[in-house]
Amino acid sequence: MKYITDFRIFPLGDSAITVDFGNIIDEDINLNVLARYQQLTNDPVEGVIEIVPAYSSLTLHYDMLAISKNIPKGQLAYNWMHEEIGRRFQQPLALQENNGALVKIPVCYDTFFAPDLKSLADSKGMSCEEIVQLHLSKQYRVYMLGFLPGFAYLGQVDDKLATPRKSQPVEVAAGSIGIAGRQTGIYPIVSPGGWHIIGRTPVHLFDSDKENPALLKPGDSVQFVSITLNEFESY
Amino acid sequence: MNLRVIKGGILDSVQDNGRYGYQHLGVNPGGAMDRLSAQIANILVGNSLNDAVIELHFPASEFFFEQPALISISGADFMASINGDEVPSHQPILVSKFSLLQFYRMKAGARAYLSVRGGFDLPVWFNSYSTNLKAMAGGYKGRILQKDDEIGIQSDEVLASILGKKEYQVLPWKADIGWEDTHVTELLALPGNEWEQLTASSKESLEQASFMITSHSDRMGYRLSGQLLSPTSKEELVSSAVSFGTVQLLPDGQLIVLMADHQTTGGYPRVAHVISAHHSRLAQLNPGERIQFKLCDHALAESLKAKQQQHVLQLEYACKFKLEGMGIMPR
Numbered sequence: 001m002k003y004i005t006d007f008r009i010f011p012l013g014d015s016a017i018t019v020d021f022g023n024i025i026d027e028d029i030n031l032n033v034l035a036r037y038q039q040l041t042n043d044p045v046e047g048v049i050e051i052v053p054a055y056s057s058l059t060l061h062y063d064m065l066a067i068s069k070n071i072p073k074g075q076l077a078y079n080w081m082h083e084e085i086g087r088r089f090q091q092p093l094a095l096q097e098n099n100g101a102l103v104k105i106p107v108c109y110d111t112f113f114a115p116d117l118k119s120l121a122d123s124k125g126m127s128c129e130e131i132v133q134l135h136l137s138k139q140y141r142v143y144m145l146g147f148l149p150g151f152a153y154l155g156q157v158d159d160k161l162a163t164p165r166k167s168q169p170v171e172v173a174a175g176s177i178g179i180a181g182r183q184t185g186i187y188p189i190v191s192p193g194g195w196h197i198i199g200r201t202p203v204h205l206f207d208s209d210k211e212n213p214a215l216l217k218p219g220d221s222v223q224f225v226s227i228t229l230n231e232f233e234s235y
Numbered sequence: 236m237n238l239r240v241i242k243g244g245i246l247d248s249v250q251d252n253g254r255y256g257y258q259h260l261g262v263n264p265g266g267a268m269d270r271l272s273a274q275i276a277n278i279l280v281g282n283s284l285n286d287a288v289i290e291l292h293f294p295a296s297e298f299f300f301e302q303p304a305l306i307s308i309s310g311a312d313f314m315a316s317i318n319g320d321e322v323p324s325h326q327p328i329l330v331s332k333f334s335l336l337q338f339y340r341m342k343a344g345a346r347a348y349l350s351v352r353g354g355f356d357l358p359v360w361f362n363s364y365s366t367n368l369k370a371m372a373g374g375y376k377g378r379i380l381q382k383d384d385e386i387g388i389q390s391d392e393v394l395a396s397i398l399g400k401k402e403y404q405v406l407p408w409k410a411d412i413g414w415e416d417t418h419v420t421e422l423l424a425l426p427g428n429e430w431e432q433l434t435a436s437s438k439e440s441l442e443q444a445s446f447m448i449t450s451h452s453d454r455m456g457y458r459l460s461g462q463l464l465s466p467t468s469k470e471e472l473v474s475s476a477v478s479f480g481t482v483q484l485l486p487d488g489q490l491i492v493l494m495a496d497h498q499t500t501g502g503y504p505r506v507a508h509v510i511s512a513h514h515s516r517l518a519q520l521n522p523g524e525r526i527q528f529k530l531c532d533h534a535l536a537e538s539l540k541a542k543q544q545q546h547v548l549q550l551e552y553a554c555k556f557k558l559e560g561m562g563i564m565p566r
Contacts, residue, residue, distance in 0.1 A: 012476060012481070025473055055475065061476075145260050147261060206261075
């Protein structure tokens with residue numbers, strides 16, 4: 001576990017600011033992102049509306065007018081925010097290795113739910129069964145939520161499964177499990193998407209009626225468990 | 236008593252200033268595309284700035300008032316009428332029980348906002364009335380408005396007594412929005428983090444050329460068509476946050492401007508960000524129109540936003556004063 005002090009701060013338009021630890025998918029970096037997210041949640045920066053942690057970056061959306069009211073006249077809200085974040089991120093952190101839950105997610109890999117399994121297997125010179133076994137072979141870290149309500153970006157899949165996104169998005173059913181690059185993810189709701197779909201879960205990843213609507217949170221681990229078509233239907 | 240939808244429009248939904256605090260769960264802020272116009276519609280009837288309004292696209296819904304109400308329409312001009320008589324935008328209108336509100340023609344702009352004094356009697360989902368069509372939550376049953384929908388509105392006896400026997404009455408003051416150029420296609424933008432990754436000629440094109448808003452444009456984003464732009468490197472970006480107004484470079488060399496229903500995160504290069512003060516004019520543009528980007532700095536972006544806010548607050552003050560003069564007290 002590394003405590004990372006090397007980061008870059010840049011604006012995301014005039015009402016948000018991003019801190020970037022490097023453009024990579026890396027567990028240590030993601031742990032730092034989540035620890036900083038926690039730090040800023042526990043001790044909020046005035047004028048910050050919300051914070052969006054991602055793979056290797058953290059973005060703070062802020063109310064520039066609220067900030068301007070509280071800083072010396074003539075100073076830009078962005079400059080104040082940049083300095084404040086820089087200062088906060090010099091403060092040491094208590095990094096926790098394992099504070100996430102292990103969530104088992106049943107997946108039916110039947111071709112009925114896996115429109116891209118055969119083509120993926122063919123492109124890799126493997127059988128469908130081998131692809132499924134590789135996908136089941138490890139636990140995945142939830143790096144971030146984004147894209148759609150409750151969509152969890154999981155990583156990283158075995159190198160042998162890595163495959164670029166489709167060039168054109170297609171309609172993807174809710175519960176679909178996809179692969180893109182070395183990421184795997186679950187579509188919580190029906191949506192256009194460019195990931196290769198290899199199975200489907202009957203579990204609801206996002207329930208708008210719940211106070212905590214998203215099943216997964218960053219830092220959780222996911223273990224996929226294979227189920228049959230019958231088990232899916234009676235789930 | 237209710238506001239009843241007697242004919243559904245193409246894409247009319249309940250919105251407010253957006254749902255914040257849930258982007259870390261992938262729930263986007265949504266909200267009115269043209270927040271400024273939504274706020275002006277609220278101000279005109281004495282609502283708070285963040286009350287729910289109905290965002291209308293053309294062809295718009297038709298509404299029937301089952302009780303007297305104080306309403307206003309701001310944003311796009313769809314030639315609103317009450318019981319067949321044309322009524323103006325940006326002015327408060329008292330309507331009697333059994334009034335019919337219709338919209339005839341798309342005269343200017345892309346989105347109109349209907350406010351009703353007292354707001355709408357709807358459940359709040361995650362601190363906001365905004366309709367999240369993807370999550371099918373918020374607003375009116377998480378969906379666009381349809382024929383026979385009934386939305387509860389507050390009753391206020393003062394309104395009926397002012398109206399007397401009149402079917403409707405346009406109140407004699409108008410929101411002065413002359414300070415906001417409502418139809419300008421030049422958009423100021425801050426350079427994005429991947430601006431420097433554009434080739435020199437692409438940077439020049441982005442600032443000099445105009446881009447057409449294509450028909451693949453909706454509440455999520457505007458796909459643009461124009462000169463192809465290219466990055467100097469093909470390095471893929473890991474997903475990170477994006478925002479309303481973010482201009483992304485797509486793999487095919489075209490641009491997309493993210494709008495109210497944008498994804499919370501994305502992985503395409505962020506070459507620019509339209510400044511907040513110009514989101515309103517951006518939201519009033521239609522497919523087929525051309526836009527030009529002009530880069531600016533934070534100093535200008537922040538001062539334009541502050542100026543806009545000042546006008547909003549002045550308008551709010553003036554309208555409250557006028558309404559009180561008619562016996563319509565602050566809520």
